[in-house]
Amino acid sequence: MLNVMPKPLKSQAVESIRNAIIQGVLKNDEMITEKLVKEKFGISRTPFREAIQLLEAQGWVYTVPYTGTYVKPITMTDIDEVFEMRSIIESSIVRFLQERKISIDELKLVMKNMEDRMEDFSDYEFMQEDQAFHYKLYELTNNKRLISVYNQVSDMMLRIGVNVLYKKERRLEVIKEHNDIVKGLENGTGDKEIITHLEKTKKTFISVYENMK
Amino acid sequence: MLNVMPKPLKSQAVESIRNAIIQGVLKNDEMITEKLVKEKFGISRTPFREAIQLLEAQGWVYTVPYTGTYVKPITMTDIDEVFEMRSIIESSIVRFLQERKISIDELKLVMKNMEDRMEDFSDYEFMQEDQAFHYKLYELTNNKRLISVYNQVSDMMLRIGVNVLYKKERRLEVIKEHNDIVKGLENGTGDKEIITHLEKTKKTFISVYENMK
Structure with a gap:
């Protein structure tokens, strides 16, 4: 049986952003904005926000309150x-x-x-x-x-x-x-x-x- | 400094349901409905649904399509x-x-x-x-x-x-x-x-x- 279920938008967003970090398309400490992610990966506001929450919990990005979200560098x-x-x-x-x-x-x-x-x-x-x-x-x-x-x-x-x-x-x-x-x-x-x-x-x-x- | 931030509703819901499973208040294969969770823990629809998604990913519950969500027994x-x-x-x-x-x-x-x-x-x-x-x-x-x-x-x-x-x-x-x-x-x-x-x-x-x- 073919799996024809599309992946949820949130998972797609998580995967796109994570791959961009792994492959160095998004650099250490680079700011990740809704605009950038929309332009690069066609991801809209809600899945972007959900994805960022998860990526932060997993240690891929960090957020500075009232400022923005950034790629967390490896230490x-x-x-x-x-x-x-x-x-x-x-x-x-x-x-x-x-x-x-x-x-x-x-x-x-x-x-x-x-x-x-x-x-x-x-x-x-x-x-x-x-x-x-x-x-x-x-x-x-x-x-x-x-x-x-x-x-x-x-x-x-x-x-x-x-x-x-x-x-x-x-x-x-x-x-x-x-x-x-x-x-x-x-x-x-x-x-x-x-x-x-x-x-x-x-x-x-x-x-x-x-x-x- | 005191931490006065309340926990997000979703985390509260996850914690309540997980504790109920750990402590045996919710039994193996018992159905978990919105109604039950609202009555027992005062958790409303949206955090309930979000919590169930996460608990399923973590292996605490399983869902039968069009039927409901149940406590996953330990094997x-x-x-x-x-x-x-x-x-x-x-x-x-x-x-x-x-x-x-x-x-x-x-x-x-x-x-x-x-x-x-x-x-x-x-x-x-x-x-x-x-x-x-x-x-x-x-x-x-x-x-x-x-x-x-x-x-x-x-x-x-x-x-x-x-x-x-x-x-x-x-x-x-x-x-x-x-x-x-x-x-x-x-x-x-x-x-x-x-x-x-x-x-x-x-x-x-x-x-x-x-x-x-």
Whole structure:
């Protein structure tokens, strides 16, 4: 059966504004006005206001009373917290997969695709493929609640990483580190390998972030 | 400065309905009508509808088209997923606190209060104190994003546990298991202890759950 229900206007508005922030069309601390959003995305007053409320609750924008709404910049604390949280949760997920001897064939497929198409990927596509690898770890737990935790961090990862992160040099490293995790999952050291990988990724993020200022 | 802003009607409505579900005033699969909610909580049509939308997204209620909105029952899958998720995340948090040698004085204070007032607590209060212990573990990481993960599971824990869980027999066990975790945090075995504690708690939950049917 085809899904022919149109998305509610509010969801469309949230998605448009969030994508514009992730892709850097709306810049840090840029003011988001009804006029701008109407011109750029054809979104009218009511869904705009509803969307802004939600985006503020989710930490994408901030409002200064009587002044306006702005794109909330990512801080060093955000980067620290997201990587620390991922390190805590993902190392434990890997340990869980190791202990239960859960099949990681699907993870290997993600890696095969990443390696085969490494040269063709745009930066954005490579980053998405990197995310697909980590997402698969959560998915292999088969625990919907854990998977929803991943969704909470993935948008911010996209937003920090989108522009400059996946330079060709880093691609080979990422592939090697991912393969170390896959091997580690088979011999019981994957939890250590993923902590190493996340530490290296965080370092790249920070150096990119420092250069953006 | 006193906070004199009244809560928005929608938030009040969400809170009233959620508390009624947690405390069993609204029962599993019970229909929630505008009339009922107006009579019970004095909530009018618009905030009611907005609240229901949000509660449905959060998994508290379900809607049957052209029929009505009902209290979503907790399933065995919910219990499995929540405990598995907590086991994965909390064991890793304990490992993190151990490795960084973070002070657990505040955790000991929670335990002292739990022990001192054990006899005075109502079931509901004892359960809240139990939650305060686990919440403190997340809080000691000082990572806002991890703390928000806790908030996502705590409501469901309250809802399952509220009526029958903290019988006096289990109280002594909970206190012993918590003290084992505290000791374990000091000698590096807390991650094992918390897994044991969560497994035992899950067993109690399931036996209660089976008896509720």
